[in-house]
Amino acid sequence: MLKFFIQGILRDRQRSLLPIIVITIGVTIVVLLQTYITGVFDDMIDFNAKFSTGHVKVMSQSYYENMDQIPNDLALLETGELMGEIQDQYPGMSWSERISFGGLIDAPDENGETKAQGPAAGMAIDMISENSPEIERLNLENSIVRGKIPKTSNEVLLSDDFASKLKVSPGDQVTLIGSTMYGAMSITNFTVSGTIKFGVMALDRGGIIADISGIREALDMQDATGEILGYFFDNSYDDLKAIDLSKNFNELHSDSTDVFSPTMVPLRELNNLGSMLDLVGSFSGILIFIFVFAMSIVLWNGGLLGGLRRYGEMGLRLAIGEKKGHIYRSLINESIIIGIIGSVIGTAIGLFFSSLLEKGIDMSGIMQESSMMMSPIFKADITPTAYYIGFIPGVLATIVGTALAGIGIYKRQTAQLFKELQA
């Protein structure tokens, strides 16, 4: 029977060409959108996790409440002990201490007086200990434009744009003016070891990365840290695991009566990423619904046109005694095969274009004023879902379209058939 349907479709190409073209175009768009949007969202989540949120983040409760202000005066204390406990209790994760800081970077002239200055957004990470995963995590080696990664606690990396604005080069000295965790003024000299390109406008404007020991010294934060970031070892965010981990940690370590006690927060509750995660989760469903709806209408009309063209064929089949239900089912079966053929072709074309987009589209031109923590290179990401997602709207839309168009078969009157055929 299958062979019969396939032969019918191949021999009478006018019957199948339009539906296959419609399905191919629709499935190509579905696959392309799925890979592209998944890629952009996944990149955004991954970027936020690496630079800002971790997969989970530990902070003091009051720091968490005022996180936008980077309140280092509310930082966690005695973090050496806390880090030891966390590493023992949750060995399945990689833990890193970080300090976010703001301030003014001042570049001196030859007399030691201000040559240029600008506001800086800084991040202190462990850059000089052996086996620190942070340099690799933030892809710093590959982001270096000039100079090298800091080797000592008084060296820093500046964003290349910021360094150019301040007219400083690797080897030059800059001064960080900020405030200590106790609110005192902090003025500390650092040597620029290198400049980097973050690829994110918000950081390229005034970003600075320093070693955490140097910043602890500068901001009077010995044995203190703003944030402890936790990452799953496979570097992939697992929402349910992160939520469970946070619940467990907070039961053990959080004290609702002490605003300085630690609290663990999963990525979804930081940087408004929860809504993005939910959107990614429901995106495939939304995409399938839209395309099933749109393609069904086109294929319904295609089916009606085909029905008119095959009016005589249907009449003859009915006249020789074939049951209406049988004809209707055979049309549905044909449509399934057409749907599969269109979906295969559409998926192949969609994956081809997606693979071209894996290198990404550079949107930096239109994102110059953006302060979002995201890369301006928008890339597609081919996940296993991309291989089957197109088949759902592809096959479903042909079935729905044919089912609607085929209702006309039931309206044919047997008594009229021979008159129609004679005509």
Added chain:
Amino acid sequence: MIIIITIISAFLFQGLLFAQPSGDEILDRIDKNMSADSRHVISKMVIHGPRVSRTVEAETWSVGDDKSYTEYLSPSREKGTKMLKLEEQLWIFSPSTDRTIQISGHMLRQSMMGSDLSYEDMMDDPNLRSKYDAKVTGSEEFNGTDCWVVESIANAADVTYQKRKMWVDKARYLPLKEELYAKSGTLLKKTELSEIKKIDGRWYPGKIVFKDMLKKGDGTEFIVDDIEFNVKVPEHLLSKAALR
């Protein structure tokens, strides 16, 4: 009879004494108390942070509201830090880095040493009468003292606060409480003056509590340990050479 006349006289005298002056007159009287051609102040700032309180001691020389030189005396982390303000520019010398850093523009409105005071608050001595138009909007009691409620709107562009609402002591003409507003109408700071003393024929507060309304915390106490008005300020202190 004498008693009745005395009571009536006293009543009338009090009426005359507290007859409502105009807003501008009140600002004039405040300026006579608070402003001076030059000053020398030894002060303490007690900054109440969320975890600890810190005390910073400083010595300041100033001329009008354009020139000012401050040297921090303690604690050890801040000792030797010097600030020089000339017109709209501020230089900070940090002995630990041996750097002279210039701060200007909006950075002058940043918190100074983590306190509720900005660099401008610390170094300004604005002449209210010349920079604000004032009107008396009422009469209220503040901490048991009869006060005029005065609202002032800036008439100059170079002021830090667009609007000031003051509760001015009717007898001593000092703003015992003040609310400082931005152009947008946002309340930026509150101040309260206390420990009023008579120094060199003028009333002056021994303590001012500043509260930055945009940040959490219990505010900053500015305590005047010693103050001299209209002193001769050594010339060399008001130049960049004094910083190193």
